[in-house]
Amino acid sequence: MNVSNLRLKDKVAIVTGAGSGIGEAAAYTFAREGARVVLVGRREAPLLSNVAAISQAGGEAIVVAADVSLSGEVERVVAETLDRFGRIDCVFNNAGIQGNGDPIVAMEETSFDELIAVNLKGPWLLTRAALRIMLNGGQDGAIVNTSSFLSTGATAGTSVYSASKAGLDAMTRAVALEVGDKGIRINNVNPGVIDTPMLRAHGEEIIPPLAARAALGRIGTPQDIADVAVWLCTDEARFITGQSILVDGGFTIPGPR
Structure with a gap:
């Protein structure tokens, strides 16, 4: 593993949705920057594969298979992180689902509940749990959603x-307003159209017109987003908090639709 910079040496980072796409890229990037990484997701097999790749490259990482929409599972993620590494410095709340794209009149209430549980409640739960540890330890920290x-x-x-x-x-x-004076920062990275399994599930034919719309002439890669998420956890971003940073290659310049 290339360790030329090590901006996060000896830090501990939790990455959710780490089995594929943005989360997978972020987990490796945290490790490349010197962090010890906890890979979290519902499917254990891809997490184990990613941890093996990180370990082979000289990094240190563990797997905690968990559903972040459940408070008990989130508490277990935090407990296992502390048992193994003794601290939490960074959290990347990346786990998310997109839904089936139904119009509101055709959407089931169960779909609403699942989307909100994973995409909003999950980050809220892990943010709350991690902040309790950070605040109790009197340490700085960074959270990215x-x-x-x-x-x-x-x-x-x-x-x-x-x-x-x-x-x-x-x-x-x-x-950000609640914890900023304690040295803890929280930000969002807001991806545009990114080449992930979630996108390709809609069909390969949608990619060229989406790429043509972006100012940079391409859709994003998971690494494009991972680099920003990790950077937000470094000291280089020490004066940034409470922000939602759009990383879309200029896709939304004509309008956010």
Whole structure:
């Protein structure tokens, strides 16, 4: 593993949704910067594979398979992190789901509940649990959430998804005011269109027109987002808190839809 900089040497980072896409890229990037990483997700197999890759590259990481929408599971993530590493310095609340894109009149209440539970309640639960540890230990810390360009825009079928991400933006502003004077920062990274399994599930044919819309002429990669999320946890971002940072390659310049 390239350790030329080590901006997060000896820090401990929790990454949710770490089995694939943005979370996978972020987990490796945290490790590359010297952090010890806790990979969290509902599916254990891809987490174990990613930890093996991190370990082979010289990093240190563990797996905690958990559903972040459940408070008991979140508390277990924190407990296992402390048992292994003794502290929590960084949290990347990245786990999220998109839903099936149904219009509101066709959407089931259960779908609403699941989207809000994973996308909004999950980050709230882990933020609360991690902050209790950070505040009790009197230490600095950084939390980053994965929001979306759809938090300030929408497409047909995103009534709940957009609402869940807008909720993250609002939560981040409030929490920043609650803990900023304790040396703890919280921010969002708001991806545009990113080449993840979630995107490709909609069909390969949608990618070229989406790429053509962006000012940079391409869709984003998971690494594009991971680099910003990790940077927000470093001292280089020490005066940034309460912000939702759009990382979209200029996709929303013509308008956030």
